[in-house]
Amino acid sequence: MKSTLIISTYNWLEALELVLLSALQQTQLPDEIIVADDGSSEDTASLIESFKSKFKIPLHHVWHEDDGFRKSVILNKAIAQAKGDYIIQADGDCILHTNFIEDHLHFAQQNTYLFGSRVNIQKDYLDTLFKNKQIRFHVFSKGIKKRTRALHIPFLSQFYNVSNSFSKKYRGCNTSYFKSDFIAVNGYNEDFKGWGREDSELALRFHNFGLQGRRIRYRGIVFHIYHSEKSKSRLELNNDIELQTITNKTVWCTNGIDKYLSENN
Template structure:
């Protein structure tokens, strides 16, 4: 049986210290993806230096997809990165989310046709950051210091079986911990690049997956990430972004006019 090829996409912007820990957690995976692509929304050279070092420390291909900093354009840089990916299956995290060592394996294990996955996010608290970066901590358990939402840190393949694929849309979906077939991403034309500024670009994609007919499965007790605390990003465009998402809901849209197809022929 052919093994599913996978691309791990890591979205980042100007936080090299956090990205460094995330990349260390890639090296710690018990199953590696076939490639890593860093989707960089305009970071400075400090981030490039971290990525170049990582390339020399790991045996799989690593690509750095970068564009000029024009504000929060995460939807655009993710489209550019995923367009360049070679894997059949996309596993997506943010550059401030340290991965459990089974993370990649869990997403590949539960990959299923006509289904997208989304996993849990354990929050690392602000007070723990000094120790986190000093100790270069990348492993946690439900009893670790400095985390909250501790039940989300429970790793249990047995308990995870309680969660099945569903035709319902879940508001628990987070783009910092999700996976899907690249063909399904292309079928809905990827992220909607009308989203500028923080908010709703991930959930709107999931809504179009849902409208397209995909099932969703929550990876509870597996596929865990640990989210490093940071100050909230500006929500100045949130009302406009809400309107875009409401249009997708009300019109049951599956396709965005400004999406990944722009880059697929490049």
């Protein structure tokens, strides 16, 4: 089974550099990495180019023009190009634990999507973080909160079972699934504009399709770099889209990944 790591980003060079550095240190590499870029400036392209020779696997950059927050669109475009059977997804502000890829692949199974924990790196630690280019953390590390989420204890993770119910602990910055399941629900709903609900709405359609969710607690950890909140100007409209998915038990979104698939086959 081939795997693809998808990293979404937008104009935060320092954070993306740390994420790529953490990808280099994985105990198990994916078969390829795709950076899904929602319209960053040229310096992001230059950074990605500089990393290509450091990886033993392909590193691709999928970009479109900046036209506001269009994370759903760029993720669909990137996943359409993915050659992996299994998609592992992280954000460009989330440093990966060294076992991140290995942990997701360990629990990958049919009819299931996975989601892991997110440890928060605090605002007042950012100067130190970027100065030292720190990519390794543990439960006693400075600068983090929700620190019990940093515990990597594989033995305990086995006690978290699959569930038919959507979990509010789900975060799109740390999730994985089979590409075939993603295509079966037509991927991300591109009706979502601006921040909010695009990830949880996808997971809800996974459940409507018949998938189960599994939280991989104590494994599959990311360290989320603090940033100011995104604009929530579209949140009410996005909430309405998600509510319709719940009410109608929607599986297929009409404005999804299918439009990009024929050009990448």
